[in-house]
Every structure is written in structure tokens, then in C-alpha cells.
Amino acid sequence: MTDPRHVPPSAGPRYQQVADALARDIARGLYEVGSLLPTEAQLCTLFNVSRHTVREATRRLVDVGLISRQAGVGTRVKARTTAARYTASLGSLSELVEYIHSTRLTLLSAGSVAADARLAETLHCRRGQRWFQLRTLRYPVDRSEPIAYTEIHVPPQFRDIEQDIDGGTVSILRQIELRSGERVVEVLQEIGACAIPAPQARLLGVAPRSPGLQVLRTYRGAGERTLCASLIVSPAHRFTLSTRWRLEQGAPIGPHAPADRASPAPA
Amino acid sequence: MTDPRHVPPSAGPRYQQVADALARDIARGLYEVGSLLPTEAQLCTLFNVSRHTVREATRRLVDVGLISRQAGVGTRVKARTTAARYTASLGSLSELVEYIHSTRLTLLSAGSVAADARLAETLHCRRGQRWFQLRTLRYPVDRSEPIAYTEIHVPPQFRDIEQDIDGGTVSILRQIELRSGERVVEVLQEIGACAIPAPQARLLGVAPRSPGLQVLRTYRGAGERTLCASLIVSPAHRFTLSTRWRLEQGAPIGPHAPADRASPAPA
DNA sequence: AAGTGGTCTAGACCACCGA
DNA sequence: CGGTGGTCTAGACCACTTA
Numbered sequence: 001m002t003d004p005r006h007v008p009p010s011a012g013p014r015y016q017q018v019a020d021a022l023a024r025d026i027a028r029g030l031y032e033v034g035s036l037l038p039t040e041a042q043l044c045t046l047f048n049v050s051r052h053t054v055r056e057a058t059r060r061l062v063d064v065g066l067i068s069r070q071a072g073v074g075t076r077v078k079a080r081t082t083a084a085r086y087t088a089s090l091g092s093l094s095e096l097v098e099y100i101h102s103t104r105l106t107l108l109s110a111g112s113v114a115a116d117a118r119l120a121e122t123l124h125c126r127r128g129q130r131w132f133q134l135r136t137l138r139y140p141v142d143r144s145e146p147i148a149y150t151e152i153h154v155p156p157q158f159r160d161i162e163q164d165i166d167g168g169t170v171s172i173l174r175q176i177e178l179r180s181g182e183r184v185v186e187v188l189q190e191i192g193a194c195a196i197p198a199p200q201a202r203l204l205g206v207a208p209r210s211p212g213l214q215v216l217r218t219y220r221g222a223g224e225r226t227l228c229a230s231l232i233v234s235p236a237h238r239f240t241l242s243t244r245w246r247l248e249q250g251a252p253i254g255p256h257a258p259a260d261r262a263s264p265a266p267a
Numbered sequence: 268m269t270d271p272r273h274v275p276p277s278a279g280p281r282y283q284q285v286a287d288a289l290a291r292d293i294a295r296g297l298y299e300v301g302s303l304l305p306t307e308a309q310l311c312t313l314f315n316v317s318r319h320t321v322r323e324a325t326r327r328l329v330d331v332g333l334i335s336r337q338a339g340v341g342t343r344v345k346a347r348t349t350a351a352r353y354t355a356s357l358g359s360l361s362e363l364v365e366y367i368h369s370t371r372l373t374l375l376s377a378g379s380v381a382a383d384a385r386l387a388e389t390l391h392c393r394r395g396q397r398w399f400q401l402r403t404l405r406y407p408v409d410r411s412e413p414i415a416y417t418e419i420h421v422p423p424q425f426r427d428i429e430q431d432i433d434g435g436t437v438s439i440l441r442q443i444e445l446r447s448g449e450r451v452v453e454v455l456q457e458i459g460a461c462a463i464p465a466p467q468a469r470l471l472g473v474a475p476r477s478p479g480l481q482v483l484r485t486y487r488g489a490g491e492r493t494l495c496a497s498l499i500v501s502p503a504h505r506f507t508l509s510t511r512w513r514l515e516q517g518a519p520i521g522p523h524a525p526a527d528r529a530s531p532a533p534a
Numbered sequence: 535a536a537g538t539g540g541t542c543t544a545g546a547c548c549a550c551c552g553a
Numbered sequence: 554c555g556g557t558g559g560t561c562t563a564g565a566c567c568a569c570t571t572a
Contacts, residue, residue, distance in 0.1 A: 013560060039538065050562045055539085071539040072570030086454060089354040090512065185514045187353060192507035193460045193480035211478030211503070213460035236478070240459035243510070245357065247452045280541060306557065317543045322558085338558040339551030 018047050018057035026066055027081055037067060037075040086245040103147065108135040108203070112156060122216060123153060123229050131229075132159035134172075137203060148234035149200045154227070173219060173228055182221035184228075190216045191241065200233050211236040285314050285324035293333055294348055303341040304334060353512040370414070375402040375470070379423060389483060390420060390496050398496075399426035401439075404470060415501035416467045421494070440486060440495055449488035451495075457483045458508065467500050478503040 022043075025031055038046060043054045058075060061067045064082045069075045113119070113133045120127040131153040137146040152172060154161065161175045173184055191213070198208035206212075215232040289310075292298055305313060310321045325342060328334045331349045336342045380386070380400045387394040398420040404413040419439060421428065428442045440451055458480065465475035473479075482499040 015560080041538090050564095052563090053561060056560085069539060070570085071568070072537080074538060074570095084450075085356055087354050087356040088510075089352055089515070183351075183514065187512040189510045189512065190507050191458055191480070191509075193478045193501070193503035195478045195503060209478075211460045211462045211476075213458070213480075234460070236460035236462060240457050242458070243355075243456045245454040245456065247450065282541080308557090317545095319544090320542060323541085336558060337551085338549070339556080341557060 013056075014047075014049055015053045015056035015060070018043070018049060018054060019060045021047070022057065022061060023066060026077055026079075029080070031077050033077050033080055035077055036073075037077060039074060084247060086247055088243050088245050103138050104141055105136050105138050105150075108137060110134045112159065113153075122231060124218070125226075130156050132156050132161075145238075146204050147238045148232050149203055150233075151231045153229045153231075176227050180221070180227065182225070182227060184219045185222055186220050188216075188218040188220070194233065196233060196235060204233075204235050206235045213239075213241070215241070280323075281316055282320045282323035282327070285310070285316060285321060286327045288314070289324065289328060290333060293344055293346075296347070298344050300344050300347055302344055304344060306341060352515040354515050355510050355512045370405050371408055372403050372405050372417075375404060377401045379426065380420075389498060391485070392493075397423050399423050399428075412505075413471055414505040415499050416470055417500075418498045420496045420498075443494050447488070447494065449492065449494060451486045452489055453487050455483075455485040455487070461500065463500055463502060471500075471502050473502045480506075480508075482508065 022031075022037070026033075031037055037043070037058075040051055040054050040058070043049075043058075044051050047054065058067060058069065062069060066077070066079055066082060067075050068078050111133060113131055115123065115125055115127055115129045115131065117127055119125075119131075120129065123129075123131075125131075132155070134152040134154075136150045136152065138148045138150060139146050154172065154176060158176050158179060161172055161179075177183055194212050194214040195209040196204065196206060196212040200212075201208045201210060204212075213232075213234045213236065215230075215234075217230045217232075218226055219228040219230075221227050289298075289304070293300075298304055304310070304325075307318055307321050307325070310316075310325075311318050314321065325334060325336065329336060333344070333346055333349060334342050335345050378400060380398055382390065382392055382394055382396045382398065384394055386392075386398075387396065390396075390398075392398075399422070401419040401421075403417045403419065405415045405417060406413050421439065421443060425443050425446060428439055428446075444450055461479050461481040462476040463471065463473060463479040467479075468475045468477060471479075480499075480501045480503065482497075482501075484497045484499075485493055486495040486497075488494050
């Protein structure tokens with residue numbers, strides 16, 4: 001019942017049928033990876049459609065990465081099949097950072113520090129590197145038990161960022177972006193478990209060495225310059241991080257609302 | 268009103284100029300979010316180009332999420348500016364799952380279970396739901412200390428998956444995909460910290476209630492059918508999860524056009 | 535210089551939506 | 554029903570690559 005060659009002439013618009021046929025032929029190996037597809041003119045006669053239709057068809061295949069076009073050269077086969085890619089995406093940095101909307105921050109301290117051995121390892125920087133450090137606690141608006149302890153580190157030249165940090169890391173990032181003219185280009189995130197050290201445990205109202213989630217985020221501009229690094233420590237069960245990975249189909253149809261977000265653990 | 272034509276006419280093809288002009292007008296607020304753009308015919312006369320060119324222009328704007336088109340209705344403005352998007356991507360599921368390449372798995376047990384209250388909550392399923400459960404330990408090839416305890420749950424109809432699980436979750440997923448004809452379309456991942464319960468702690472060689480990382484992954488096919496759910500528990504410091512988020516530029520090369528997002532987001 | 539894809543025009547018919 | 558975007562044709566000129 002499942003003969004792959006039995007594929008009915010695919011339905012839908014002509015360009016889709018052409019695209020499907022080409023994709024099938026590529027998968028079949030009729031057109032090998034690296035070789036050139038027939039020219040658009042040839043495809044026109046081959047499928048008996050206008051050039052516009054051929055281009056609409058090949059455009060789809062370009063979009064899914066099967067082929068690429070180059071003026072003056074031709075249309076080259078890039079891959080035999082569309083690789084399965086799973087992606088997660090964020091609408092903005094705030095979705096990564098503001099794990100709970102209705103939270104408030106309190107600033108514990110702000111000052112210049114030099115990285116000791118532990119901090120250097122955590123932030124992947126040289127020992128002795130100087131940072132301007134903000135230490136904060138994040139609370140749900142309606143409770144007095146903090147969710148997380150956060151250390152935010154920025155390069156010393158940004159030490160005079162406005163310290164109304166209620167906007168959290170995002171507003172700090174925005175200020176840095178404005179002042180440096182750089183854009184956050186990538187965020188490296190490392191998640192692990194830890195035994196919460198006594199000082200933080202005291203702040204968070206849990207027993208020393210009790211289980212905690214530790215999230216390190218390094219915000220980088222172009223050229224791998226670190227614009228900000230934040231370290232979050234949160235007792236177990238106070239929140240979880242969720243990410244939704246979705247298969248990226250060839251044709252990105254339909255709305256997707258994937259988001260990495262953190263959600264509070266049920267109380 | 269300022270004359271928008273004082274802006275230097277953007278370079279490039281005609282459709283790009285049209286797209287730029289429209290994007291500028293949307294950003295300016297001339298066309299409000301939610302409202303309809305002029306019809307394609309109107310845009311043709313407005314810019315004095317053919318309909319093909321107008322469509323090529325609006326297609327770009329659709330790709331970057333500024334507008335959407337609907338046959339019979341019109342072209343609607345979806346956002347005032349292209350929001351910064353950060354995406355993370357995986358080449359395949361194995362990058363998500365096989366956190367360390369050189370590991371080996373040992374099977375502790377395999378059997379049918381009914382979800383008790385705890386499991387039901389963990390897996391977000393009904394209490395009493397039946398699963399075929401595999402319990403495993405993952406070791407680095409060169410050490411005897413396990414890095415993680417993993418429970419893999421699959422729907423009972425897949426209970427006779429081949430139990431040579433050395434391939435890990437991925438090979439199990441592949442088998443399920445083959446047998447069900449379904450594809451893993453999305454993966455929901457929840458990460459939290461926990462105090463490792465005594466039984467698992469014993470298996471992992473750590474003290475009961477010591478800190479652990481807990482990762483729940485739910486693999487879903489189309490229609491939100493759960494094909495597999497895995498629960499990983501790993502003692503602190505034995506491994507960390509890293510993710511790299513990258514800024515996705517507005518109109519990059521291959522229009523892996525993210526579909527529209529509802530949230531206009533940050534002010 | 536010949537041939538490729540890139541762009542653009544002018545015109546046509548269709549399915550679908552809303553009044 | 555009239556108007557919208559969706560599809561498709563036929564033809565044209567261009568910039569570019571390759572020989």
C-alpha cells in the first residue's frame with residue numbers, strides 16, 4: 001500500500017506540482033547534489049509551464065535549501081533532502097530574560113569587582129578581569145519569597161548605567177546597546193544544577209547547599225565582545241525553564257509561536 | 268506631513284524600493300498595525316509599477332513579518348517594525364538528546380506502568396495513563412560513574428520497540444517514527460532543579476536529596492500526539508545544557524521566514 | 535559572445551471573502 | 554455580487570558568468 005513511486009501527481013498549484021516533481025527527482029538522485037538543474041527555459045518545456053511558474057517552483061526549493069540559483073551560472077542542487085532542523089525562537093530578548101512577567105527586582109548591591117577564580121570560571125573570563133556587578137533578588141509581585149538571585153556583570157565602562165534596574169537585565173542591555181552602539185548578536189546560555197552556597201541560600205530563604213538551578217547567560221555583541229553576563233540561581237521548584245523546539249518544515253506555513261520561556265513552578 | 272520622497276530612493280531593484288518605501292510608511296505610522304494596505308492595484312498606480320513588482324515587494328514584507336496577505340480580504344499590517352528575533356537551532360534531534368557523544372547506556376528495566384500521581388504530573392498526562400517505560404543509566408565511556416538517570420516513556424503500542432537501546436532516545440524515536448509513520452514535529456523541554464530522590468541517588472552514586480538537574484522532554488508528532496517522553500535526572504556538575512541564541516537579522520538570505528508573531532513586544 | 539538567472543511589464547482567469 | 558489576493562502566460566531587457 002505504500003509504494004513511494006505511486007505518488008499521485010501532487011495537488012495544488014502548478015508551481016507546487018513542479019516543485020514536488022523536482023524535489024522528488026532530486027531525492028531520487030536524478031539530479032545529483034552539486035550538479036546543475038536544467039535551465040529555467042528547459043524546465044519550462046519539460047513541464048510545459050511558463051517561466052514564471054518554474055521560478056515560483058524553484059523559489060520554494062531555494063527556500064527549503066534544496067537548491068540555489070546563481071545568475072549567469074544556473075541552478076545548483078544543494079541537498080538531496082531537506083534536513084530536519086529543529087529550532088526554537090524568541091520574539092525578543094525579554095522573552096528569554098523576563099521569565100515571569102509579574103515580578104519585581106530588588107537591588108542588593110552594585111559595585112566594581114575583580115573576578116576571583118570561581119567567578120572567572122563561571123563567566124569564562126580571565127581571573128582578575130574587572131566587572132561592574134549588580135546583585136539582585138527577584139520576587140513574584142504577590143509573594144515575599146524570592147524566586148531567584150541574579151548577578152549581572154557588565155564591563156566597567158558601563159558602570160554608570162542607570163541603576164533603576166526594575167526593568168531587569170533587558171533594560172540594562174538596552175542601555176548598553178544604546179551607549180555602545182552595539183547590538184546583542186548572540187546569547188550563550190548554560191544551565192546546570194548546583195548546591196546553593198550559604199550566602200545566596202540565606203537570601204533565598206532556603207537551607208545552605210539545597211538544590212538550585214543555575215543559569216549563566218552571556219550576551220555578546222559582534223566580534224564576540226561580551227556586553228553583559230548574568231548568573232541566575234534559583235531554588236528547586238521555584239521555576240522551570242521551558243523551551244519549545246519545532247521541526248522546521250520546508251515551507252514555513254502557518255504561524256508558529258515557539259518561545260523559550262521560563263515559567264514558575266506551581267506553588 | 269513631510270515628503271517621504273526626500274528620503275533617498277533606496278537602491279536596488281524596483282521591488283526593493285517599493286518594499287523599502289512601504290516598510291518606511293508602516294514604521295512612520297502611515298499604515299497602522301491591523302489596518303489594510305492599499306490594494307495591489309492601488310499600489311501599482313501609486314508606485315507606477317506592474318502588479319508583479321508590487322507582489323514581489325510585498326512578498327519580502329510578508330517574509331519579514333511586517334504584513335500578511337489574505338485572498339479576498341487584502342494585505343494587513345502585522346507589525347510596525349521587524350522585531351529582533353533570537354533563534355536557536357539544532358541540526359537534528361540528536362544534538363538535543365545526545366548531550367555527550369561518547370557515552371554508553373545501560374538498561375535497568377523495561378515494562379509497562381500506569382502513571383501514578385507523581386508521574387502524571389511530571390509527564391503532564393492523566394493519572395492512570397499507561398506507558399511503556401524504559402529506565403536507563405548513561406555513563407561516559409571511560410568512567411564508571413553515571414552522569415544521568417533517564418526514564419523513557421512511550422505509548423504502549425510501541426512497547427515492542429527493539430530494546431537494544433544503545434542508540435538512546437534518538438534511535439527509539441526513529442523506530443517510533445518508522446512504525447507510526449509520524450514525524451517528531453516538536454519537542455517541549457522543561458528544565459528544573461530537584462533534590463534527587465533516594466532510589467535514583469543510589470543509582471547515581473550520590474547522597475539522597477542532593478542537587479540534580481531534571482530535564483523533561485516531550486516529543487510530539489502532528490496533532491500534539493505524544494510519541495515519547497523522557498525524564499533525565501543528573502547530579503549537579505556532571506553535565507550542563509548549553510544553548511546558543513543568535514540574532515536573526517531582518518531579511519536574511521534564505522527566507523526561512525518566521526511566521527507572524529502576535530506580540531509586538533518591547534516598547 | 536552566448537547563455538544564465540534577475541527583473542519587469544501587460545494581461546488574464548480563478549477562488550475566495552464580505553456586503 | 555464586486556473586489557481581493559493567488560496563479561499563470563507570453564514576452565522583454567538586463568547583469569552576470571563562462572568560455
